[in-house]
Amino acid sequence: MGMRRKFIADMMLGRLARWLRLYGYDTLYGVEEDGEILRIARDEERVIITRDSGLSRRAKSLGLEVILLGSNSLEGQVTELEEHGVEFGELSPASARCPKCNGPLRRASGEEVRGKVPEAVYQKYDEFYICEKCGQIYWPGRQWREMVRMAEKLKNARGG
Structure with missing residues (x-):
């Protein structure tokens, strides 16, 4: 699977962020300011996950990797991420990150x-x-x- 991608999720995606953490993905969540999300994504080489097309456009114009989700449901969002090559293998506490704070x-x-x-x-x-x-x-x-x-x-x- 190559380099395991790191993410930053926008404020609308709290459930999805916890889900990604459970599967071991380093996922930041809780940053409210779009400009701050863009800065962190650039500095920490994180993929932005958002439902906000404005934020998605800004990210793309800065050459940042972004996944724009259309779905409102967790199921739909997970499916969309899989279509972008994000893998959800076995759920195991040994490889999970803390769903609360993203710590290892x-x-x-x-x-x-x-x-x-x-x-x-x-x-x-x-x-x-x-x-x-x-x-x-x-x-x-x-x-x-x-x-x-x-x-x-x-x-x-x-x-x-």
Whole structure:
């Protein structure tokens, strides 16, 4: 797949940004100013993902790579990204980034998270991941299963 692309998503694409992070894509989100989005994209060699045709035109005129999405739904947006060669392989916490802050996740020991997660969770799971940036702890529990289910649903909906 060559160099794994990095993205910056506009303010309309919060769900999509979290989705990309879960699949391990370095994706910035939360920058409100178009000029700032363009500057960051240029400085950090990020592909701009937007639903704003004005922003898309400005990006292209500056020679920046941009993906202009037409769809309102997450399913539609994911499909459009795939058409632009963005791959969504297996959803795995080992390769995901933090959906909250985009920080890298690393495997954490049970000892390390003890007292920081509910005792029942500590007893039940032996697989934990911690965000190196914001410290959020993840484990393959209910939320993770829901995301995996959603991923399957998206795949099936697109006959993939």
